[in-house]
Amino acid sequence: MNKVIIDLQNIRKIYKLGMVEVEVLKGIDLQIKEGEHISIMGPSGSGKTTLLNIIGCLDKPTSGKYLLKNEKVSEFDDDKLSEIRSKYIGFIFQQFNLIPQLNVIENISLPLYYQGADEKEMREKAIHLAELVGLADRIYHRPSELSGGQQQRVAIARALANDPLIILADEPTGNLDTKTGREIMNLLCKLNEQGKTLLVITHDINIANYSKKIIKLLDGRIVNEN
Amino acid sequence: MKIKIYHIIKILKFGWKNIYLHKLRSSLTILGIVFGVASVIAMLSIGEGASYEAREKIKQLGSNNIIIRSFNPPSPVKTSQTTSFIGIYGLKFEDFQQIKTIPSIEEIVPTWECREDIWSEKGKTTGRIVATYPSFLNVMNLEIEEGRFFTEIELKNSKNVAVIGYSIKKSLFPLGKVVGKRIKIRNYYFKVIGVVKEKAVSLTGTTFESEDINFDVYIPFTTGRIYFGRYEISNKRGPFWRWERNFVEYHRFIVKVSDTSKILTVASYIEKILSRNHRNKDYEILIPLQLLQQAEHTKRIFNIVLGSIAAISLIVGGIGIMNIMLATVTERTREIGIRRAVGAKRRDIINQFVAESVILSSIGGFIGILLGIVIPHIVSKFSGMTTIITFWSIFLSFTISVAVGITFGIYPAKKAANLDPIEALRYE
Ligand SMILES: Nc1ncnc2c1ncn2[C@@H]1O[C@H](COP(=O)(O)OP(=O)(O)O)[C@@H](O)[C@H]1O
Ligand SMILES: [Mg+2]
Numbered sequence: 001m002n003k004v005i006i007d008l009q010n011i012r013k014i015y016k017l018g019m020v021e022v023e024v025l026k027g028i029d030l031q032i033k034e035g036e037h038i039s040i041m042g043p044s045g046s047g048k049t050t051l052l053n054i055i056g057c058l059d060k061p062t063s064g065k066y067l068l069k070n071e072k073v074s075e076f077d078d079d080k081l082s083e084i085r086s087k088y089i090g091f092i093f094q095q096f097n098l099i100p101q102l103n104v105i106e107n108i109s110l111p112l113y114y115q116g117a118d119e120k121e122m123r124e125k126a127i128h129l130a131e132l133v134g135l136a137d138r139i140y141h142r143p144s145e146l147s148g149g150q151q152q153r154v155a156i157a158r159a160l161a162n163d164p165l166i167i168l169a170d171e172p173t174g175n176l177d178t179k180t181g182r183e184i185m186n187l188l189c190k191l192n193e194q195g196k197t198l199l200v201i202t203h204d205i206n207i208a209n210y211s212k213k214i215i216k217l218l219d220g221r222i223v224n225e226n
Numbered sequence: 227m228k229i230k231i232y233h234i235i236k237i238l239k240f241g242w243k244n245i246y247l248h249k250l251r252s253s254l255t256i257l258g259i260v261f262g263v264a265s266v267i268a269m270l271s272i273g274e275g276a277s278y279e280a281r282e283k284i285k286q287l288g289s290n291n292i293i294i295r296s297f298n299p300p301s302p303v304k305t306s307q308t309t310s311f312i313g314i315y316g317l318k319f320e321d322f323q324q325i326k327t328i329p330s331i332e333e334i335v336p337t338w339e340c341r342e343d344i345w346s347e348k349g350k351t352t353g354r355i356v357a358t359y360p361s362f363l364n365v366m367n368l369e370i371e372e373g374r375f376f377t378e379i380e381l382k383n384s385k386n387v388a389v390i391g392y393s394i395k396k397s398l399f400p401l402g403k404v405v406g407k408r409i410k411i412r413n414y415y416f417k418v419i420g421v422v423k424e425k426a427v428s429l430t431g432t433t434f435e436s437e438d439i440n441f442d443v444y445i446p447f448t449t450g451r452i453y454f455g456r457y458e459i460s461n462k463r464g465p466f467w468r469w470e471r472n473f474v475e476y477h478r479f480i481v482k483v484s485d486t487s488k489i490l491t492v493a494s495y496i497e498k499i500l501s502r503n504h505r506n507k508d509y510e511i512l513i514p515l516q517l518l519q520q521a522e523h524t525k526r527i528f529n530i531v532l533g534s535i536a537a538i539s540l541i542v543g544g545i546g547i548m549n550i551m552l553a554t555v556t557e558r559t560r561e562i563g564i565r566r567a568v569g570a571k572r573r574d575i576i577n578q579f580v581a582e583s584v585i586l587s588s589i590g591g592f593i594g595i596l597l598g599i600v601i602p603h604i605v606s607k608f609s610g611m612t613t614i615i616t617f618w619s620i621f622l623s624f625t626i627s628v629a630v631g632i633t634f635g636i637y638p639a640k641k642a643a644n645l646d647p648i649e650a651l652r653y654e
Contacts, residue, residue: 058567058647079571086569097564097651101247114569116233162569 005165005197006032006055011064013050013220024050025061026220034165037189037198039208042217048201049170051217055199056089056168057081069165086114090159090196094171096151098143104130104154105139111162129157133187149180156187166197173207185210241581244554255550256590258543259630263594263623266536268601270619273532275602275612277525284521286425286439287514288367290486292493294325294479294500297510298472314473315508321500325479328495333482335362338450338474340458344443345410346398353394353441355411357450365482373405373420376446384448388416392424393440409443414453416445489515536623543590544630551583551638562642563650572643579642583635584628591627595620 013025024047032038040048053059054066057073060081066074073084090111091097098107108129109122117125130139133153143151152172159167169188173181181204189210192198200207208214216223245252287293296316317336326334337358344353362368363375376387388409395404407418425439458472483492493513500509555562562575598620602613 053648056567058651079573082566082569082571085567091567093651097560097567099561099564101244110565111568113236114565114571114574118232119236158568 002034002036004031005034005069006030007065007067008055009065009067011051011054011061011066013047013054013059014062024220025054027064028220028222030215030222032197032199034197035192035195036213037192037211038200039211039214040199040201040217041203041205041208041214044203046217047220048217052168052170052199052201055166056091057084058091082114086111086162088165090162090164090167092152092155092159092167092169092172094174096143096148096155096175098151098154098158100143103140103142104135104146107143107154108157108161110158115162125161126157129160130154132160133157147180148176149183152176152180152184153187156184156191160191164196166199167191169198169200171201171203173202173204181207237577237581238585240578241585244582245585251550252586252589255546256543256586256593258546259540259587259590259627260543260594260597262536262539262543263591263627264597264601265539266532266623266626267595267598267615267619268605269532269536270529271598271602271613271615272605272611273525273528274614274616274619275606277521277528278614279612280521281518284514284518286367287512287517288365288480288482289515289518290483290489291365291514292481292483292489292496293512293514294321294481294496295510295512296474296477297508299506299508310469310471312471312473315506316472316474317476317479317509318503319475321503322476322479324499324503325481325496328492328499330484330488330492331481332484333361333365333480335359335365335480335482336447336476337362337478337480338447338454338456339477340454342411344394344398346407349398351394351397351441353391353443355450355454356442356444357447357454358444359447362444362480365480368425369423371421371423373418375420375444381446381448384452385446386414386416386449387419387446389420389422389444390418391422391440391442393438394443395421411443412453416443486515489513537626540623540626540630543627544587544634547583547586547631548634548638550586551579551635552641554582555579555638555642558642559645559650559653562645563647563653566645566647567651575643576636576639579639580632580635583638584631587627587631587634588624591624594627595624598623 008028008030011025011028011030012023015022015024028051040051042048050059054061057068057076058081061074064074065072068084068088071084073081076084099110102110105123105126108126109117112122112125127136127139130136133156135150135153135157138146138150143154146154152175156172167188172188173184176184185200185207188198188200198211200211202208294317298313298315322334322336325331335358337356339354339356341352342355344351356362360376360378360381363370368375370389371392373389375389376385380387388411390398390404390409398409399407404418404421408415409418410416422440422442422444456473456475458474460470460472481492481496483489490513493511497511500511501507565575565578599615602615605611606613
């Protein structure tokens with residue numbers, strides 16, 4: 001079987017709001033193997049996004065140990081975390097999060113820019129990815145000129161630009177209609193079949209059923225795993 | 227981290243995009259820098275021009291020279307309501323002989339001068355007759371345009387020869403040959419044997435030597451004595467019309483000192499001799515070198531004042547840029563979060579925002595330079611002032627504007643880079 005690439009051990013996250021401390025994650029233990037497709041479900045405010053951000057090295061746990069590909073990323077500093085994100089992680093958000101003043105290719109090639117790639121390489125790869133997500137004829141459009149589904153495709157292409165090991169999608173279909181949502185999920189599943197580890201947060205059981213494994217989060221704890 | 231030129235170009239390209247997106251806002255932002263830079267260059271060029279004029283004027287007097295001038299002091303007798311007056315003032319033969327003996331004096335050239343109408347066959351102009359010696363030419367650094375200066379022999383024989391200034395030639399003999407022609411002063415005829423090259427004249431009226439030497443006519447000293455004597459005649463229109471006749475032996479001594487370092491010593495000897503010989507102070511001593519030093523000093527102070535004003539305006543411009551960059555950072559918080567999520571380091575965010583503010587300030591600097599070159603031209607055209615744009619002032623002000631961009635860009639950029647990526651992504 002494939003090896004474990006994400007290993008969370010007793011991860012806690014506490015937010016301080018003035019005097020009040022809110023414990024959002026209350027000791028998460030989770031192992032994810034390379035190539036897995038996992039859905040994360042749970043009520044709003046249960047800590048799903050926080051967990052995903054920690055896995056994606058965008059946020060740091062308050063305590064606990066996080067090994068990513070056997071590197072102890074829970075002890076990395078800001079620069080090193082940026083490097084990890086740049087190397088291994090592709091993020092997809094509910095609100096697409098494209099940069100409005102950049103066109104489709106420029107948005108897609110953004111992760112490559114921060115890897116120091118040269119212009120020709122960036123362009124070629126971005127065009128290739130735009131074709132892959134079915135937007136070959138929209139490469140000079142601005143995000144505002146695209147539909148929601150198209151914007152999410154651009155976001156997926158962007159998440160793929162740095163050839164990540166792991167794709168983290170936070171409610172990727174939350175702002176889309178059912179049909180478009182299904183298309184997006186098919187695209188993500190195809191990528192998973194090609195070997196990308198895929199984590200998807202969702203409220204929709206139909207979306208969750210695309211995966212073999214569903215994790216349920218309740219009030220900062222994993223309540224079941226199957 | 228390797229910094230490749232290519233990388234910098236990419237950062238600048240990104241920055242330009244964002245600035246271009248907000249054309250109006252960006253152009254308003256850079257106005258401060260534009261005017262700051264333009265005023266630095268314009269003011270420095272006007273200052274430089276003024277000091278150039280002063281230096282040229284002083285150089286004409288000869289930086290190794292001391293000039294002693296007879297000076298008609300207002301006396302109580304003259305202020306009464308007399309309608310005619312006969313007096314005596316100025317430098318005397320006795321002075322000449324004593325000053326001549328001071329060591330380190332290379333040459334002492336006396337002159338006698340008067341204002342006269344000068345006639346040619348075609349017309350008339352007014353100029354200053356300067357009766358002097360052949361060595362005047364070298365001591366005053368005059369250059370001959372055509373013909374020659376008069377000689378010792380012509381002096382000895384009191385010849386009726388004249389060397390005229392450039393403006394006299396232009397008004398009396400606008401076209402054609404001058405040398406060999408005749409001019410008439412009072413009722414005497416002089417043969418023109420040479421023309422002096424045009425000399426720069428300051429229009430801003432520096433206090434020393436207000437005469438326009440392009441209107442001078444030089445004749446041998448002895449010839450001057452024969453025709454014009456020693457009496458200076460003037461008619462004055464005050465509250466009462468007055469006829470005045472003054473005995474003046476010499477109007478000026480031009481003293482050439484062999485060594486620049488001796489000028490002040492020689493001047494003090496001269497002062498001693500003259501104060502002993504004259505009960506009234508009817509002379510003045512001009513030291514061009516000292517004036518030159520004063521002019522340099524004034525210029526330095528002038529530059530410091532201008533520099534401070536300019537620096538303040540550039541700082542104000544910089545604050546304008548900082549203000550806009552801070553607004554930009556807030557506006558683009560989410561974008562910063564996105565960039566961080568896809569792998570941007572803090573450094574990358576700093577670079578991006580500093581690049582934008584440097585682009586803004588450089589564009590401002592560039593436009594400011596263009597404006598700063600145009601303004602002095604217009605000033606010159608309408609006021610006749612000399613203006614000199616130095617490469618140095620352009621270089622300086624552009625460098626400062628880039629530095630302002632970096633300095634005032636860093637704070638907003640750091641603020642952007644220190645945003646928590648999570649917070650930035652949640653920002654609405
Ligand atoms: N940056 C933050 N500061 C303070 N509290 C936060 C922050 N981010 C999330 N929270 C709180 O943590 C809890 C979990 O948030 P989140 O992980 O976004 O939940 P979910 O994605 O499951 O809806 C919520 O109560 C939220 O208010
Ligand atoms: Mg969430």
